[in-house]
Amino acid sequence: MSKGIAVLTAIAILILTVFLISMNTGLIHLTPMEVLRTLFGGGTDRQHLILFEFRLPRIIVSLLVGMGLAVSGCILQGITRNGLAEPGILGINAGAGLAVLIYIMYFPNMGSSPVFLLPLLAFGGAALTAIIIYLLAFKKNEGVSPFRLILTGIAMAAAIYAATVTITLQLNPEKFKFVERWNAGSIWGANWNFVLALLPWVLVLIPYAIYKARTLNVLNLGDQLAAGLGTRVEKERLRLIGVAVALAGASVAVSGSIAFIGLIAPHLARRLVGNRYEILLPTSALTGALLLIVADTLARPSEIPTGIVVAVIGAPFFLYLLARSKA
């Protein structure tokens, strides 16, 4: 446990450092002193505008999205007992993507007000997909076995993918570009409204997940053992899936699909602090946040979609850890 706290502290310090660097990064140059002064109330109106209206909300959104996806992935890997599980496996990204795509297909003037509608639609698409998958995987008397859940998820993702491809190939080039960027994952919902929309989910659901850490530990042992230890497996699993879907849905709605974080952050965390969910969940959350804030900071000057940067920096690091590890 003390090792876990040390790791958590280290990651938190890293996040803070990157946060400060990130505040200094962007098209308009500000010196660190100016940033600090502005943060504590001083500074000119212009500096105030840049920091508080552009940079700060974007950074906070990245942190929240990183946490949300990482915890969602961590929960899903736990309940499915499959290391390849991530939010995308429940068709969440695909569902959100399809909703966005249909909107873009039928509402030609993209300039008007998609900023507020899109996240809602994306969330609706994600939730709907998750519900369909759960219902399809549900069987009377047996409930939902993690195994069937995964397979159903794959099938749904493939079906949605087919629909997505069919629509995508008919789009005009301008719309195609938008969809392409959305799919690559870029944090485009970067103002205070998005922060406020995302914050309650993260603030409520992540502590709830940590509160449920013991259940996750037990579920990780297998259904029969968990039931033998007195856990109401089906009910707990449904709750946890609900938490994972809500977190990922809310995150994906704001960020586009950056599913890789959900896969990689829990694995990184597991290699750092081990398999106990009490400490694994918070570590995953912070790892995800750190990863996304670093990626977003690197992506910002060039306007490359953040999702691409996440994969480009995250994958090699992950592979390095994988090659070094013993178990």
Place this chain on the structure above:
Amino acid sequence: MAVTESKGKFKSRPLAASIIIIGGLGALAIALTWAISVGVADIKFTTVWAAVFQFDPAQNQHQLIHELRLPRALLSAVVGACFAVAGSIMQGMTRNPLADSGLLGINSGAAFVLALCIAISPGISQFNLTLFAFLGAGLGAGIVFGIGSLSRTGLTPVRLALSGAAVSALLLALTEGIAIQFNIGRDLAFWYAGAVAGTRWLHFNMIFPWAIGALIVAHLLSRSITVLSLGDEVAANLGQRTRLVKIAGSAVVLILAGAAVSVVGSIGFVGLIIPHLTRFLVGVDYRWIIPCSAVLGSLFLVLADIGARMINAPAETPIGVLVALIGVPFFLYLTRRDGRGI
């Protein structure tokens, strides 16, 4: 995945398997004939027969059949077998039901090199494109395999799966980056959707010898893969040199899936569902799973291609879409059954 330990789970059903192979080959022959006769211009069955066995270059319909439809139909059959067998081997080796050849970095490697080629020299020839895609597939598999086996404890199934997922994500991200930068996303999207439409004898001749060779090797390996699918430790205790089997298996997967992907693009779902279906029908013995999944994969893709041409005629629907359309409901049905074999 020891989830549902029903009694029938570890059975093998040779009788069912024999019926599938014989019946499947018969059905495949019928499907191929059908695939050759349907299209924008419908051709009578007798003409098809004549065009295949008494080819007369003077007749237009014979030309059409010989130059376009025959290679396309045969190619679908070969590619279907390749994806299905590659998927079977992957699932057997990694013991992960989510595994398919894409997990070895093959699809993403091919896509990455393809994107590079199209970005650097837009007018590249079909032949070269296919060749480079195959090299890309090899590159992807090489990285996954290399990194997976770097560690001292060697290549465990989990490590292979994780390294595959990470490398795929990386290569796909780079591909997306290139696509956005050079504005070639649409070209790649077509490739991704899977296309057997433009195939000629050239493509068929390119991959046929490799595919046949690799299928034979796959069959020779099938006994070892059955043993490996019981777990690394069990396999080692039974005297198997697991590392060797894994390397050989991966090489076969690379050739099968690499060849298929580089010609028709990624139709990964075939490699995922056919092995599940086959295992459901014939049990757990890979000596039966591999030939049966080859037959079923061929049949499935030939039918999907017929559908792709008929559903929205005269326009073609990407075959990947058809594969999902047919495959998904069926797959869902299978997962809802009692789960034996899956």
